[in-house]
Amino acid sequence: MKFRITPVNGGVCVVDGIFASGVKAGFKKDDFDVGFIRSEKEMDIVYLFTTNRFQAAPIKYVKRKNIKKTNFILANSKNANALTGEEGIKDIEELMEYLKEKVEVKNPLMSSTGVIGVRLDKEKIKKAIDKFNFSEKNSYAFSRAIMTTDSFPKEVAFEVEGEFGKFKIGGVAKGAGMINPAMATMLCFITTDADIKDDMREILKEINEITFNAISVDGDTSTNDSVFLMTTREGDYDKEAFREALYQVMLKLALDIVRDGEGATKSVAFVVSGAKNKEEAKKAAKALTNSLLVKTALFGEDPNWGRFASTVGASGVECYEDKLKIAIENVVLYDRGKILMTKEVEKKAHEIMKRDSFKIYIDLGIGEGSFTAYGCDLSYEYVKINAEYRT
């Protein structure tokens, strides 16, 4: 191994000169709801945003200003500042101006999550800004501040060392409901000091495809999802080491999001192989994570492989009954035309499905395309959370 990746504490504050925290602005009953990430040094920043046509005001703001360097991100939960038109953008401008009076900022930006279609309460956010301790290194408080229906905060950090030298990388994310193919209400902030020589956005995009774009909680795509990657460029760099570390950061956060899917009791990896090509493998794998019938079968711990097959068949990918193979971990349920599910096999599969986490293998037996998508089950709790979200 030419490099070593070691887990450490610190989240986004793992990088020297980066500060973060959260305060209580009163949007939540008794938890942090407004936070910041600040860097002493100006950072290069790249981002990926939602494919939803109604992008929220914070996204429009960043795009309009074409921000490529920054030293400050303000974040809030409980209000998405989406579908709020030009006024939503003006609200951000006013807050950014206010911020300038309190701390030295260069191209500050904002990131929001919460209810759609309600104007921001600027006064509350200004009061939150007044409370900020800008030299705090409290990534945990920041990760709590961006939580909505999440049940636990999501943080990760690594130190990476090798012949090339060393760099640090850390991340924070929020997820829960509305997670899907096209990265739904999900915010993710990644900081590093790696002196990235390659196209930062390209690397981020590539890793995003197999991490955040491979998970699904409920098939919805929000107005606000954003992934930010920032670097202070104070560390060293090696392409392979950086890609691997970024993959580990993003996969860890993505799996945390699935595990914390609204009301989810288990997370499942759908490993599709033998598809005509990668696109078809992805289409089938994502269809499985999004199917209500599959999700409820997972909740019921029922190895109803017919639903898996039917979902693949409905996804539109090329597939044949006599080439298809379906297994739950090492228990094969259907093998190219042969139904193998005896009472005994069913019992074995059922036992595996009681676990918190397991893999379902679907081989289409046609080509070389493969893709792994990560999903969760659908429980009563999901319905409860979402029926009562605003009340």
Add this chain to the structure above:
Amino acid sequence: MKFRITPVNGGVCVVDGIFASGVKAGFKKDDFDVGFIRSEKEMDIVYLFTTNRFQAAPIKYVKRKNIKKTNFILANSKNANALTGEEGIKDIEELMEYLKEKVEVKNPLMSSTGVIGVRLDKEKIKKAIDKFNFSEKNSYAFSRAIMTTDSFPKEVAFEVEGEFGKFKIGGVAKGAGMINPAMATMLCFITTDADIKDDMREILKEINEITFNAISVDGDTSTNDSVFLMTTREGDYDKEAFREALYQVMLKLALDIVRDGEGATKSVAFVVSGAKNKEEAKKAAKALTNSLLVKTALFGEDPNWGRFASTVGASGVECYEDKLKIAIENVVLYDRGKILMTKEVEKKAHEIMKRDSFKIYIDLGIGEGSFTAYGCDLSYEYVKINAEYRT
């Protein structure tokens, strides 16, 4: 009006010389589970089948035999005879042979619904055939025999009279879960005596687009869905009258299916207008019926218009914040950039959402494309039914 459409009793038996019934074969605890439709006279038959790649054995059988005329349909519930390979087709052949010993049949066919991936219990079905009274006119018993998780049988019949003469038309359907765009586990049998002069399949396809293909319960598409249209050609015909009557038969059955969606407490029409074209209107309307966040908001009777907007935005259709308009019945919540949801407006909308059935209007304000899709809410009960389906 050049013709009059009058509701009558009788379901598929409304047509002279058509018989139907159902018996208890023991697949269900204590209800009909195997049934038939028989005609004295050979009927012309056309059909539309699921787009699922894994079409069930009964569908493969009909396609392989290229059946265009028949006098007999055998139907069963609790077993879909899907993913059962060549053996599944041989099972049907054996049953059709058995049938020939009992009654005069010409090109008999079969239709199944239920669990996927389990071989048919032929002996039970043969015993059911032994019990059939082939001269019974009991459409109701047939409609019960094809029910799976349906909570009520679905039947309709009309007499149509005009200057052109007269004809009769009747239908039976089953639905509940797995209902979606591409006509999911849904069986529908329509009989008529109209002497249809135009392309029967074309008419069926056209009306299917705005009825069964406009409803969604859970976004899944099964291996078995089929719509059959049969005629004895003993009656008269007028194109306009026939299309209108067929539309009424199919819309009634489609709406019954939505109303009976697994665990559904209300049915909702999403009326999308002002889209770039009809395809885009359909895409947006169908996305709304399939979104879990919209469905749970309906269950929670929460006029959370931001979710409707976000879903339209995520559907990929052309749309703009300052052109979009959203209303629940006559209560406008968002009007081209203006958020109108005051406490009072919210209360009004909430009151409407308490109803069993209502309309949500989404105008994209761009073009002339419009489409109405019909959906239902997502309740705890849906999760319960589907987590425990096989147990």
